[in-house]
Amino acid sequence: MAEVKLIGTLPSPFLYRVIWALKIKGIPYEFIQEDLTNKSPLLLKYNPVHKKIPVLLHGGKPVCESMIIVEYIDEVWQQNSLLPHDPYERALARFWVKFAEDKGVSVWRMFRAKGEELEKTMKETEEMLQTVEEHGLGEKKFFGGDNIGIADIAFGSVIYWLEAIEEAVGVRVIFETHKFPRLHAWIKNLKQVPTIKENLPDWDWMVAFFRGRREAILASA
Template identity: 70%
Template sequence: MSTEVKLHGTWPSPFSYRVIWALKLKGIPYEYIEEDLSNKSLVLLQHNPAHKKIPVLVHGGKPICESMIIIEYIEEMWPHNPLLPTDPYERSVARFWIKFAEDKGPAMWIVYRTSGEEQEKAIKDTLEMLRAMEEDGLGRDKKYFGGDNIGIVDIAFGQIAQWLGVIEEVVGVKLLEAHKFPRLHAWIKSFKEVPEIKLNLPDRDEMLVFFKSRREVLLASLQD
């Protein structure tokens, strides 16, 4: 029996998990298809010929690409258990922070895959992102970015909750220090306590092995 909703992803990717979290929070059944990015399936290439990347959601045979676009689609297609605020102004604020996450989030991955001056700049950019999240995104007395309930902005920033700590350990830097970012640390705790998140996170030990090995390969390629 075929599943109406299918998700093509890969386990180490926070962008795959964004979509998984949204589907789980809305209680939407789906079939997950693990992709080998070193040997991409013909189905993936057919569904995302422009970028040839995961995640790809296939609903009723129609593919939707890019994690946050997929989540907006999910929100519109299944409006129950809303992830976006109903108020137009609050929606605009949420979309601002989604854009911020998309624009600034790559800095932490540059920290991971580089060294030297390029890495130093990426560390500075990542710290600026974290400060903005701490001081402006969360503000005072906010459990989640949208208030008391988990929402789309929390999903957009979800890589901070699990992947940033792995990057810190692999690279040997400390960015998200508890005494400097107490609100972010409280948010991470709250975020990871949500059952749909807690039960759908990649294993940290497996992540460490994968990302350590991958970084060694990346740095070696830069020296060739």
């Protein structure tokens, strides 16, 4: 089997999307820690366009952008499929991945915002969660049914990190159980999947990391 390497930075939610996919598939890989404050020649060589992590190297060939990498992994290693086989269900899964990509950015903006901008991003985040609560899950355990799939990976990296960012920012008012019972049941189910549970960043370390990064960002603004 061709060598697999993963370039990333902890605790990036985009990196964990790829980690989860590799773990679900049972694919061994070498992790290469990247310093985004001093980007390595390796990162610049293999992602010269965006110069971002994560980057998957498979047999020396780079694949960039987290959800593109996850689809690539699913196509190359076909065990434990992440995308449904039915064309309609596959399209639906891709729809929710796109929604997570488009709307999840409010969570990352919230991490860096204050004042009116923070209020705006909190409102956008709550609206995103409400849409998923009402239209994304229904009564299903996961987005695709009984098994974890690609949409769960996309949203898992949004919701789990939202919980940590809320605590770091000090605004624990968005993702409340009574507002989003389906999403709370879903994230609980997701965190109980062994490959996810065993590959989550340490909670206290992650909150402290985001708190420190936020303080540094706001101090330099």
